[in-house]
Amino acid sequence: MIQATDGYKEASKPLADSPIQKILESLHSELAKNHEGEVATYIPELGKADSNWFGVCLVTADGQVYEVGDVDQQFTIQSISKPFVYGMALEDNGKSEVLRKIWMEPSGEAFNAISLRPGTGQPANPMINAGAIATTSLVEGKSAKQKINRILDSLGRYCGRQLSVDQSVYRSESSTGHRNRAIGYMLRNFEIIGEDPTASLEAYFMQCSVSVNCRDLAIMSATLANGGINPVTGLRAVVSDYVESILSIMGSCGMYDAAGEWIYNVGMPAKSGVAGGIAAVLPGQLGIGVFSPRLDVHGNSVRGIEVCREISRKFDLHMFHAPRMSTSALRKRTDLSKMRSHRLRSGAESKLLDEHGSKVRVVTLQGDLVFASAEVAVREFSYAGNGVQELIIDFGHVSAVDFSSCGVIAMAVASWMDEGGRLSLSRCLHLPFLTKILRKYIPKRWDRIRIFEDIDQALESSENWLLETVGVRRHSQIKVDLAECELLAGIAPDLVAAFESNLKRVRFVMGATVLKAGDDAVGGMYFLLRGKASAWIGTGAGRERRVAIFAPGMSFGEMALMDRSTRSAEIRADTDIEALELTQEAYEKLEASGSVLYAGLLRNLACILSRRLRDANFELSSE
Known part of the structure; x- marks a missing residue:
């Protein structure tokens, strides 16, 4: 789990029973058998990495985490820092000024190529080292310390925790960074860097030496997927206006001279680093972080590429697979x-x-x-x-x-x-x-x-x-006595017995129409003793909707009988049913009598209707 410090919020726990988690675990187990590639050694400290380290993390745009393997193992971010620092340069200078200094075309060349545009001296893009050094020079701050402090603060907002520079890797980067220094002075010659490049070069070496883990990369990627807002902490890491620019550069240039193959096969903006990390983004959906130090000839993690390719394939995540999306599933x-x-x-x-x-x-x-x-x-x-x-x-x-x-x-x-x-x-x-x-x-x-x-x-x-x-359900084919009907609850047994003598016993076969919508109250009301019936209303265009189901002990047809109106719904027998009918004539005699029985019927009917109304209100309020 990501450790929340200094106000940072903790990420959600992986869902062990989730199919996504199980697929990641299966994928990790299978790809761990791949021992192709070599650990980078041109920076001596990187060569000390264990070639068997392997972590995979997927974070959705709403902050759900899925992870497996060495997700807590620290390593240095290296070139994966480039798109995030590019976002800082855009915020500090605006897009037009950044494009005046650094172009945005893929170079098709290795990450450390000296690739400058003829005539202008602009680096081809901010993902190669020349463009990245120029990008760091555009981050506000006069000294290397000022620049790296701002960069650490920005990267911390992306991943949701405080980060620091691995000093041993930084010293190794700085002491062996002769080619990058040459690039820095060449950029100064073309006035892409307008002052002594030393501070920017040292800040760049430190920027590449920031210590992260696999989960950090996934949350950083998910932050870009979420429009620049960290889905775990809820804090904004970059202005939303620049997220498209960052992702565009990652999509076209993030995997160096393998960028075209990557976007064709995987279809997600991504950035790799020579320490073995890969960060991939599917806008609006998720971010992926992978760490495995074995690299291919392009400087990309062998297992990392396979993980992203398989995740994209299994989950249909290619960014040009564009289905219709609702606001929420x-x-x-x-x-x-x-x-x-x-x-x-x-x-x-x-x-x-x-x-x-x-x-x-x-x-x-x-x-x-x-x-x-x-x-x-x-x-x-x-x-x-x-x-x-x-x-x-x-x-x-x-x-x-x-x-x-x-x-x-x-x-x-x-x-x-x-x-x-x-x-x-x-x-x-x-x-x-x-x-x-x-x-x-x-x-x-x-x-x-x-x-x-x-x-x-x-x-x-x-x-x-x-x-x-819970042992209380009464099956619809179990017959009830009239006294058990809810409309007669609390009425003295002798009154119920006398009342029953005025009722007519009727039967209907399954599918029969008991009451028809629009008819007068002829046919009275019914006390259902056995079977099941349902009420249906028309909803237009020949369609209808079931609005009530009646089981033994319930009654139907009473409203039209009481207010002398037409039937509002059609009642059908869902099974063979047996009922007692209170005819219109018998009801009128009962009403005229003003008896205790009649008063009890009205009281129970009021309670039943009140309960049904509350249920209907609750159902509507939960829509």
Whole structure:
């Protein structure tokens, strides 16, 4: 973990059960077998590095950390400092002044090439040493100490902790930096550096000798991905106007003479350093930091390149892969204590769902799911240890998913089910690719996944399961007595018995229309004794919506009967049902009697309607 000091905020802990974490671990294990390349020795201190060191860290643009390997091992930042110091030069001088001194075309040459534009003496770009030395000269400060203190402060804002210079590496850099000194004096000759270059050269040597770790690089990269704001600390590291310029230079010049191959195969702005570090950025999504000291002929980390290439491939992260993005993949996060189906429940059942509803988590996703949005979503799937026993994932607002997102989601739900969690998927049939990948990843668990055409069905099923686990659910095919109906709660048994003699016993087969919307109150009201019925209303264009589900012990049809209005909804039998009908004529006689029974009916109806209104208000407020 990053140590928070002097007001810096601590980074989030990696999610051990996350599929992203598992993929990084698998990738690290496989690439650790690659022993190609050599540790840099032209700076003597760098040659002391252990060639087996290998760390990988990925940080999302909202600050979630995934890491594996030697992520705490310190090494020197070297040329990875160049784009960040370039941002400082832009802030200190403005873009036009910086471009007057340092151009922005890739040179196609090695990092230490003496590459100056004919006629102007401008370095080709700020990523080669000539451009980087010129960049450091543009950082405010007369002395090397003043410059490096400002640079350390800036880099510290990027990574979220205080940094320091590795003095032994700095001495090694300075004592062997003859070529860089020659470049510095040549820049002075062309008046790119307007004064004695010594202070700028020493500041440059110190800048390259700043000690960092792999996690620092990932957070620094994520800061650029987040528009210049550190996603861990919330502090701005660079003015947002210059982030595009920094990333453009990293994209075209950051990997030296291998920059074209890199952007073609990996597709992320990046910068490498000869100590073995690589920092890569996918704007708006994430930053990657890799450390492995073995270098290729271009001076880039062999394992680092492979890590970035594989991460880009596995997660579809090439920057020119440009899907539509919604503002957030996570539309809603709730549970059954706050979000219910339209099935009407008794007071006792509602109370138990309030008490135990947090055991069922409901996650509603939206938009196009790509790696970054899927990563945010799957964080919600890692709650097996927090009392959550079932997960409902609603895809009703998802327009598309790509291959990597399907794989990430599949790995997450497989892990969830391995931990014993129940899983329900809602409204995912328009995403056949998703279900295909899920079948591939979890063939032995596929029959344990419940798939529903709408979210209401998923909620009802989970409510039933939850009530069964606490032993109170009454199945719709278990018949109840009239006295058990909630509309007759608290009424004396002899009055209920007398009332029942005035009711007509009726039956309807599954699929039958019991009451039709728009009809008069002929047919009275019904006390449901066995089976299940539902209420439907039209929503326009020939569509309809289920607004209520009735189970044994409940009643329906009473409102039109009481206010002499037409039916507002159509009632259908979801199963074969058995009920007692209170006809319009019988109701009018009861109303005229003004009896204790009638008063009790009205009192219970008021309580039921009040509870339903509260539930409806809560549902609307949680949208």
